[in-house]
Every structure is written in structure tokens, then in C-alpha cells.
Amino acid sequence: MWFKQFKMIKCLITQPNSDKVTSYLFHFGKEILKENYPIKIQFMNLEGDKANKNNVESYLKKQDPKIVLFNGHGDDWTICGYKDKDLIMMNENEDLLKEKIVYSLSCSSAAKLGQSAVLKGTKAFIGYSDSFMIYTDSEREATPLKDSIAASFLKPSNKLSISLLNGKSANESSEKSKEEFQKETKKYLTGRLFEGSERIAMALLWNMDNQVVLGNPDATIE
Amino acid sequence: MINKMEESKAKIEPELKEIVLQRILSSKLPSNIRLSVGNSSEEPMGMLEMAEHVRKEDEIGQKIIRMELNYLKILKEGIVEKIQSG
Numbered sequence: 001m002w003f004k005q006f007k008m009i010k011c012l013i014t015q016p017n018s019d020k021v022t023s024y025l026f027h028f029g030k031e032i033l034k035e036n037y038p039i040k041i042q043f044m045n046l047e048g049d050k051a052n053k054n055n056v057e058s059y060l061k062k063q064d065p066k067i068v069l070f071n072g073h074g075d076d077w078t079i080c081g082y083k084d085k086d087l088i089m090m091n092e093n094e095d096l097l098k099e100k101i102v103y104s105l106s107c108s109s110a111a112k113l114g115q116s117a118v119l120k121g122t123k124a125f126i127g128y129s130d131s132f133m134i135y136t137d138s139e140r141e142a143t144p145l146k147d148s149i150a151a152s153f154l155k156p157s158n159k160l161s162i163s164l165l166n167g168k169s170a171n172e173s174s175e176k177s178k179e180e181f182q183k184e185t186k187k188y189l190t191g192r193l194f195e196g197s198e199r200i201a202m203a204l205l206w207n208m209d210n211q212v213v214l215g216n217p218d219a220t221i222e
Numbered sequence: 223m224i225n226k227m228e229e230s231k232a233k234i235e236p237e238l239k240e241i242v243l244q245r246i247l248s249s250k251l252p253s254n255i256r257l258s259v260g261n262s263s264e265e266p267m268g269m270l271e272m273a274e275h276v277r278k279e280d281e282i283g284q285k286i287i288r289m290e291l292n293y294l295k296i297l298k299e300g301i302v303e304k305i306q307s308g
Contacts (some may be wrong), residue, residue, distance in 0.1 A: 137256075
């Protein structure tokens with residue numbers, strides 16, 4: 001027990017914040033850092049132009065974080081950083097994710113890159129097998145955290161990161177995130193909030209369906 | 223896992239495309255609520271822009287069609303009803 005209290009886990013987090021979507025991920029991602037965790041977490045937070053390939057590779061090699069949280073754009077083969085420059089690319093440097101738990105909030109990176117990372121030793125890769133869709137309120141762009149529509153998309157994602165950092169398994173954390181996606185979906189399905197809200201439910205369900213856990217579902221950070 | 227490259231190349235039935243298009247055009251979602259599909263578009267899209275992508279069946283349009291068809295499928299399977307009553 002005493003050992004647990006003094007244990008420290010390193011977490012690398014990338015927050016490029018270089019366009020409207022990544023600005024939303026940046027602001028909501030900050031909420032993850034504010035949580036209280038049962039284990040001491042040392043966050044290595046790469047914000048803005050610091051979210052570049054050199055820094056990510058250097059941190060992965062020298063600091064050996066147990067968990068990596070990527071926030072940004074991506075595709076089947078790539079996770080991107082500042083201004084959509086590559087951070088992790090399939091068959092180039094995904095072996096640096098060996099022995100780590102990865103959550104990639106970026107489009108489609110679980111489709112191919114995640115699978116390749118797991119084959120090369122990543123404990124668990126949680127991500128999306130297709131594009132992450134997000135509705136935002138253009139009247140709230142200057143104050144993303146007050147955008148309740150965006151919150152419906154990003155809080156379920158935060159739930160996953162927070163759950164992993166609380167020591168829950170990859171599968172359990174994904175389940176908690178999916179429960180949150182369902183809870184948010186329910187709000188919009190009733191159509192009571194505003195006309196056309198079903199479209200938001202549709203995108204939430206799309207993200208929920210595309211969230212996948214690759215590798216060891218029982219993997220934890222401890 | 224489904225091979226997405228093959229999936230995206232799969233021909234979308236014109237009738238299904240028309241259903242998706244009409245659902246988008248008839249939606250009364252407020253104009254300030256806009257969709258982003260990853261980094262595929264510079265600015266978040268309104269309904270008319272979404273409809274245009276669907277009409278052209280470009281990369282974004284195909285994703286929007288797939289999202290819509292996924293929703294219709296889960297409606298049919300009763301999953302939405304389960305969520306509502308859950």
C-alpha cells in the first residue's frame with residue numbers, strides 16, 4: 001500500500017492546438033490534467049509547436065512514459081502534431097510505443113497504425129477506426145469549454161483518459177467512455193433540446209462504434 | 223477489421239445517397255451547430271456544405287453517408303430505442 005502512494009507514473013500528452021478542432025481538444029484535454037489521481041502522475045505536456053516529432057521521439061526514448069495520450073489529427077497510418085506534421089507514422093517509429101498504453105484521439109489511427117503498434121509491442125492501443133466526428137457551436141468557438149455541444153463529444157473521450165490514469169484497464173476505460181457516449185446520445189435523441197438534434201446523436205454513436213481497444217484489453221498503467 | 227479502403231471505394235447506391243441527401247437537407251439543426259470531420263475541412267460545416275460533399279461523393283461526403291447509414295442501421299436494429307429507454 002505504502003508503495004502505491006509513492007509510485008509515480010509518467011504520462012506523455014500531445015496537444016497541438018493549431019486549428020479549430022485541435023483548439024477544442026486542447027481546452028478539453030486540460031481538464032484531464034486537473035483531475036486528482038490515486039497515483040502521482042507526472043505529465044509531460046507537449047503543447048502547440050512543442051507537439052513535434054523530435055520532442056515526441058525524445059520523450060518516448062528518454063522518459064519512458066507508461067501511458068501516451070495523443071490529441072490531434074491523424075489518418076489510418078499517422079498520428080499528427082502541430083500543424084498536422086507527423087508524430088508517429090506506421091512502419092517508421094510506432095515501435096517507440098512498445099510496452100505503453102496509448103489513447104489516440106485522432107481520426108482513424110486505430111485502423112492500421114494501432115494494429116501495427118500492437119504487433120510491435122504496444123500493450124494496448126485505444127483509438128478510432130474511422131474519422132472522429134465533432135459538432136461544435138460556432139457561437140462558442142472563443143470559449144470552447146462553454147460549448148455544451150462539443151462537451152458531449154469530448155467528455156466521453158476525457159472519461160477514457162481519466163479512467164486509464166485512475167488505474168482502470170484499457171477495456172474498462174473504453175467501456176466507461178462508451179457509457180458516457182450513450183448518456184450524451186440520449187440527450188439528443190429525444191429531440192427536446194432543439195430541432196435536428198438527432199444529427200448530433202448520430203455523430204456520437206458513430207464515434208462510439210468506432211472506438212476500439214487493440215492489444216491487451218486488461219492492460220493497466222500500474 | 224473492415225478494410226476501409228475497399229469500403230470507401232464501394233459503390234454507394236444512388237437511392238441510398240438520395241435518402242441521405244434528403245435527410246440532411248430537411249434537417250432543422252441550427253446553423254451555428256457545425257460538423258468537423260477530422261482535418262478534412264478547414265472550417266466546421268453547416269448542413270448545406272455537408273449536402274454538397276454528399277452530392278459530390280468526395281472523401282468527406284462518403285464519410286457522412288457512412289455515418290448516416292450506420293445510424294439508420296442501428297435504428298433498424300433497435301439499439302437507439304434501447305439507449306432511449308436505458
